[in-house]
Amino acid sequence: MGDSDESGAMQAAGTIVAATIEHTDVGGLRWAPKPPNTAGPQVRVIPLYLARIRAKVLFTVRGQAGSSVEFFSWVWASGSHGGPRLFHATEGSSHVLFLRRDGRYWRTVGDYPSYDLEIHSMWTSRLTAMWQAGELRELPPVERISALLLRAEVESATAGDVRNSLAPYPAGVDGVFYVRGLFDLTRLMGPYRVATWVDALCREAKSAATRFAACSVAASNFPGRCDAVRQAQDAAKGILGTPWRANGWQSCLTASSCRRGSFGWCY
Numbered sequence: 001m002g003d004s005d006e007s008g009a010m011q012a013a014g015t016i017v018a019a020t021i022e023h024t025d026v027g028g029l030r031w032a033p034k035p036p037n038t039a040g041p042q043v044r045v046i047p048l049y050l051a052r053i054r055a056k057v058l059f060t061v062r063g064q065a066g067s068s069v070e071f072f073s074w075v076w077a078s079g080s081h082g083g084p085r086l087f088h089a090t091e092g093s094s095h096v097l098f099l100r101r102d103g104r105y106w107r108t109v110g111d112y113p114s115y116d117l118e119i120h121s122m123w124t125s126r127l128t129a130m131w132q133a134g135e136l137r138e139l140p141p142v143e144r145i146s147a148l149l150l151r152a153e154v155e156s157a158t159a160g161d162v163r164n165s166l167a168p169y170p171a172g173v174d175g176v177f178y179v180r181g182l183f184d185l186t187r188l189m190g191p192y193r194v195a196t197w198v199d200a201l202c203r204e205a206k207s208a209a210t211r212f213a214a215c216s217v218a219a220s221n222f223p224g225r226c227d228a229v230r231q232a233q234d235a236a237k238g239i240l241g242t243p244w245r246a247n248g249w250q251s252c253l254t255a256s257s258c259r260r261g262s263f264g265w266c267y
Helices: 005-011 121-132 141-155 159-166 182-189 191-204 208-221 226-240 250-254
Strands: 015-033 045-062 068-076 094-102 105-108 116-119
Touching: 005 182, 015 068, 015 121, 015 141, 045 094, 045 121, 045 141, 068 094, 116 121, 116 141, 116 182, 121 141, 141 182, 141 191, 141 208, 159 208, 159 226, 182 191, 191 208, 191 226, 208 226
Parallel strands: 068 105
Antiparallel strands: 015 045, 015 094, 045 068, 094 105, 094 116
């Protein structure tokens, strides 16, 4: 599991819901200490606004919640922040919310950096359907929603998405599929657990687009996965129309033998 303060607070949240924000009222300003050793401007404090947020519940991960929930969170205020993202309280956006009681009110379990998982609109319906169908119900709630969120994102990849993700790169260069939620999932669950999920998607995906997405993410974010490089190269053949040369992983592509690691991949 992740070992940060944020991860611990999110793991211990009494109520966890997937929800879509319907309305946000922004109130007072405060200056909060900026966590040390974070990127961005080297300032001691950053401005935050207190927001009162109403959200429609898509499904409940843990605890009890009705069809809607109203909660407070400190959100972005104009100024220089940098570093980890703040909570995006944009109306219409969807999130996995980690909530606790503060007197009479709900509030997020923390404020900065963000204490939520973002759900892009492109895979909200898929995630909801997988949860309601009981997929991965054998896992603990936080682990289950994290694994399903990763699956919903990667399995939603199409051939067009793969081509678009590589468009900034010259033909054949080693661009990789970008998973938007990877940093937040790794922060919450830890790299080992997330690497295990990505590896499984790389090995088992039936869609070439999903296989390329998962295998390129495995190769570029978790070290020592030469088999993932080879599988990404194979999956790309029918998608890109040009070879995916996987520059930077030439030792993987030219090795005649390999040493098996703990995940079963070649090193």
